[in-house]
Every structure is written in C-alpha cells, then in structure tokens.
Amino acid sequence: MTDSISINYQELAEKIKVWGKELGFSQIGISDIDLSSHQQALENWLDKGYQGGMDYMQRHQELRANPEQLLPGTIRVISARMDYLIEDAKFASTLNDANKAYISRYALGRDYHKLMRNRLKKLGEKIEAYCQQLNFRPFVDSAPVLERPLAEKAGLGWVGKHSLLINKEAGSWFFLGELLVDIPLPQDNKSDNQCGSCVACIKICPTQAIVExxxxxxxxxxxxxxxxxxxxxxxEFRPLLGNRIYGCDDCQLVCPWNKFGQLSSVDDFKPRNNFDSVELLALFAWNEQQFLDNTQGSPIRRIGFECWQRNIAVALGNAPHSAHIVTALQQSDNNSAMVQEHIDWALSQQSEKQQRQQGESRLTARLIRTIEKGLPRDA
Known part of the structure; x- marks a missing residue:
C-alpha cells in the first residue's frame, strides 16, 4: 500500500504520462486550476452575445472559471491530447466538388467523447491504484470546462487566433480531454504563443467569424x-456555407502549423459510410431511420435529422444547377416548416443558376451564328 505522505509526485507525474501514452493519448500535461486571467475575456465574449443560442455558456459561466466547483478538492487538471487526423483526409477533393458533402474531419468516424472519457477514466483508476486514495473526474466536452486555456497552461499548445489549440509538433488536428484530481502533482510549463503576425485563419474564414x-x-x-x-x-450565410454540411475546417487547413499534423493511431476515427467523400444527393435521400442507423456512434447524430436535412438542402442550393437536384428537392415531402424553407431557398438558387446558364447558352449561340455569317461581332 502506497502511503500518500511518501508519494513522489514528480515520479508519479512521469508515470501518468507513460500511462497516458499506453492508453492511446498523444500527449499529457498537468496544470493548476487558476483561470482568473481568462475570466474577463469570457465575460466580454458573453456580453457581446457571441455565444449565439448556446445559452449554457452563460448559465455555467462561474463553473467554467472554477474547476474545483465541478469536483470539490480539485487542485490539478491533467489535460490529454488525442490526434484524429486520418492518412487520406481528402480535404481538397471534397471541398472542391460542390456535389459532394464536406463533413468536418473530426466527425468522420466514431464519436470521440465516450472513447476519450473511458480512457481518461482508466487513467484515473491507474492513478487511484497507485495512490490508494484519489478523487478524480474525467471530462470531454461533458461539463463547463475551459479546456483550451487549461491545455495551454499544461503545455499542450497555445490558443491560436482562430481560438483552437495549436501544438508546434502536431498542428491542431486533435481532441482534448481533462481529468480533475485532488493531488499536488508538479505542473508543466505553459506553452508560448507562436502565431506571430500570421492572420491566415482570419482571412480565410468564409463568413468572417473571427472578428478579431x-x-x-x-x-x-x-x-x-x-x-x-x-x-x-x-x-446571408447560406451561400457562404458551400458544401459544408457539418462543421468547417478552413481555419485549420490554412494554418501553417498544420503541416506538422500527426496521423491518428485510433482506428475508430477512420471514416464511416464514405463520409469523407459522399454525394450530397445520396445523403439527402435518407429518411430519418436511415439517418439514425447510419450515424449511430457518430457525433453527427446529435444534430438530429431536421438540421441534417436543413444543412444538405443549403448545400444543394449552392451546388451547380442539376435537374437531378431540382427533382430531389421537389420530391422531398413531410418536411418541417424550417426544412421546407431551406428547400424552397435551394430551389430558388437552382432556378437562378438555370436561368444564367440558359442566358449564357443563348449568348454563345448568337456569337457562333454571327461568326458563321462572317459579320462583325457587334453587328
């Protein structure tokens, strides 16, 4: 039995990092729980309404800045990084094909929340077995935790101008999770911000969401x-969504640090149902049961069938004119009022594109006839 008084916490911290690697985490870091320097920025963000409809951000503001309220006695947070980038992510080939659906690459495979939480729980159990007495609690987006500032304090990276965490050896293609503990582990050094003067993410954002x-x-x-x-x-935002039906990776794709992105060793993050390169019309043809069946175990499932249809309808409106798209939109029935509104918008977009195409075709035909007659072009 290990006596808590005789525990070598430096040695334990090193063991925790080894155990973390064995459990499939890419990196482990340790920090204190002081988030006071981030509290004002959070309040300013909320005061400006930037949270949109995410009311829980306002409701749990106090908890976010005080992890010890989530687990009384907490004095350290163990932050974990898990890479999710797959070998052939097909970024360009999917984004550049307006008839295909672009799904944020983190969501192609199995839902990471449960997977990471289970592994964090196992890490907590290993620490508990070593110390013989430990209070711990794992979190993966399951509670109001300021995970990025905590991970930054733990040395896992720095918060970039796009608000995501960046690691100089792994870019930003990774998930974060936290394990709250009540033992005085030594802390890792905070990461230095290395964004410099780069503003690529700000410039590339399709909707200019990075306001500063x-x-x-x-x-x-x-x-x-x-x-x-x-x-x-x-x-105003619908045309800017393009073919992005679930999330967006543009700010990450343009980040220079992502040339160092690390491939995931977790098979569960590999694409399911051809989600990395699937036709919009194929997805739009699903009924609700097919949506539920095909997104079982996927993070996509949580948006629900209605929002799924809404998003795809917008993408179909942004796609090049196609009789197949028009037919699919027209034949879609039993839709909610919200979905039908987006279908109607998509049909109007398809109609406008058809009219432009017809106008361009008539102009081309007129030019050809003029040339064939040997007359000046402006006759």
Whole structure:
C-alpha cells in the first residue's frame, strides 16, 4: 500500500504520462486550476452575445472559471491530447466538388467523447491504484470546462487566433480531454504563443467569424450554424456555407502549423459510410431511420435529422444547377416548416443558376451564328 505522505509526485507525474501514452493519448500535461486571467475575456465574449443560442455558456459561466466547483478538492487538471487526423483526409477533393458533402474531419468516424472519457477514466483508476486514495473526474466536452486555456497552461499548445489549440509538433488536428484530481502533482510549463503576425485563419474564414484575433463570433461560424444552431440558417450565410454540411475546417487547413499534423493511431476515427467523400444527393435521400442507423456512434447524430436535412438542402442550393437536384428537392415531402424553407431557398438558387446558364447558352449561340455569317461581332 502506497502511503500518500511518501508519494513522489514528480515520479508519479512521469508515470501518468507513460500511462497516458499506453492508453492511446498523444500527449499529457498537468496544470493548476487558476483561470482568473481568462475570466474577463469570457465575460466580454458573453456580453457581446457571441455565444449565439448556446445559452449554457452563460448559465455555467462561474463553473467554467472554477474547476474545483465541478469536483470539490480539485487542485490539478491533467489535460490529454488525442490526434484524429486520418492518412487520406481528402480535404481538397471534397471541398472542391460542390456535389459532394464536406463533413468536418473530426466527425468522420466514431464519436470521440465516450472513447476519450473511458480512457481518461482508466487513467484515473491507474492513478487511484497507485495512490490508494484519489478523487478524480474525467471530462470531454461533458461539463463547463475551459479546456483550451487549461491545455495551454499544461503545455499542450497555445490558443491560436482562430481560438483552437495549436501544438508546434502536431498542428491542431486533435481532441482534448481533462481529468480533475485532488493531488499536488508538479505542473508543466505553459506553452508560448507562436502565431506571430500570421492572420491566415482570419482571412480565410468564409463568413468572417473571427472578428478579431482570438475572438470568434459563433453566430457567424459555420460550425455553429451547421451543428449548434437549431433554427433557420440566416440567408446571408447560406451561400457562404458551400458544401459544408457539418462543421468547417478552413481555419485549420490554412494554418501553417498544420503541416506538422500527426496521423491518428485510433482506428475508430477512420471514416464511416464514405463520409469523407459522399454525394450530397445520396445523403439527402435518407429518411430519418436511415439517418439514425447510419450515424449511430457518430457525433453527427446529435444534430438530429431536421438540421441534417436543413444543412444538405443549403448545400444543394449552392451546388451547380442539376435537374437531378431540382427533382430531389421537389420530391422531398413531410418536411418541417424550417426544412421546407431551406428547400424552397435551394430551389430558388437552382432556378437562378438555370436561368444564367440558359442566358449564357443563348449568348454563345448568337456569337457562333454571327461568326458563321462572317459579320462583325457587334453587328
């Protein structure tokens, strides 16, 4: 039996990092729980309404800044990183094909929440067995935790101008999870911010959601619009969504640090149901039961069938004109009022594109006839 008084916490911290690797985590870091330097920024963000419809951000504001309220006695947070990048993510080939659906690459495979939480729980149990007495609690997006500031304090990376965590050896293609503990583990050194003068993520954002460095207006963010929003997508943003039906990776794709992205060793993160390269029409043809069956165990399932249809309808409206798309939209029935509104919008977009195409075709035909007659072009 290990006496808590005689525990070598430096040695234990090293063991925790080894155990973390054995459990499939890419990196483990340890920090204290002081988040006072982030509290004002959070209050300012909320005061400006940047959380949109995510009311829980406001409700749990106090908890976010005080992890010890989630687990009384907490004095340290063990932050864990798990890479999810797959070998052939087909970023460009999918984004550049307007007839295919682009799904944020973190959501192609199994839902990471339960997977990471189970592994964090096992890590807690290993620590508990070593110490013989330990209070711990794992979190993976399951409670109001400021995971990025905590991970930054733990040395896992720095918060970039797009608000995501960046690691100089792994980019930003990874998940984060936390294990709250009540033992005085030595802390790791905070990561230095290395974004420098780069503003690539700010410039590339399709909806200009990064309103200033390190500040994202969720109400404009495609990830929020396609995942968190439960109402109609504002008309001004619909054309900007392109073929992105679940999330957006643009700010990560353009980040120079992501050339160091690490491939995942977790098979569960590999694409399911051809989600990395699937036709929009194939997904739009699903009924609700097919949606539930095909997204079982996937993070996509939580948005529900209604928002799924809404998002795909917008993408079909943004696709090049096609008689097949028009037919699919027209034949879709038993839709909610919200979904039907987006289908009607998509049909109007398809109609406008058809008219432009017909106009361009008539102009081309007129030019050809003029040339064939040997007359000046402006005759």
């Amino acid at each position: 460095p390190y500040v994202v207006d969720a109400r404009r963010c495609i990830s929020y619009l396609t995942i968190e929003l439960r109402d109609a997508i504002p008309i």
